[in-house]
Amino acid sequence: QSALTQPASVSGSPGQSITISCTGTSSDVGGYNYVSWYQQHPGKATKLMIYDVSNRPSGVSNRFSGSKSGNTASLTISGLQAEDEADYYCSSYTSSSTAYVVFGGGTKLTVL
């Protein structure tokens, strides 16, 4: 069982916006601005999409945005494209264990 809770799946049509949630506690997501998001395509290297809650690395489309409210972080993808279909994982620093970071269980995004 993962430390952070994500929906197993979300879906949307091309051009639409979707949001993936990541729920933790005050010991991780809610207590620190160290939430990051990763994209996994089968057979490809995992890609950093968002770091420190809402920052985009160079080269990541501005269609991807991150936010946080209380113990829940969110990844929003606007203007959905077929290439966005992938698995997405959130991650956070935690003060409640010796692990460097903890991850969510992942969300499968399907572009209809």
Add this chain to the structure above:
Amino acid sequence: EVQLVESGGGLVQPGGSLRLSCAASGFTFSDYWLSWVRQAPGKGLEWVANIKQDGSEKYYVDSVKGRFTISRDNAKNSLYLQMNSLGAEDTAVYYCARDRYYDILTGYYRGVYYFDYWGQGTLVTVSS
């Protein structure tokens, strides 16, 4: 271009050992902490271990302490994970990932608590 290429995975019997390697290129290897992250089949990601630039500090998730050892060779731009006393629960794809670096100009670490580059992983299967 930053590249991380893992190798050394395979099938091993319970109780056995395996050594994973990660060859890095495209950046100054000795400037960065590095991590191993694993993903069991159909499951989420799990941070396993990380190591400081000079190898002087190493940290592990509780479930592998005493069984796994992370190391690096800065002269060879390589990261390693020695895995002993393997069990079925260690079956996973193992990824190496670039961790934080020390910014001399500011005196602070940057890239803390996230991984900006990952390899494609190497599969470790523990089974009799």
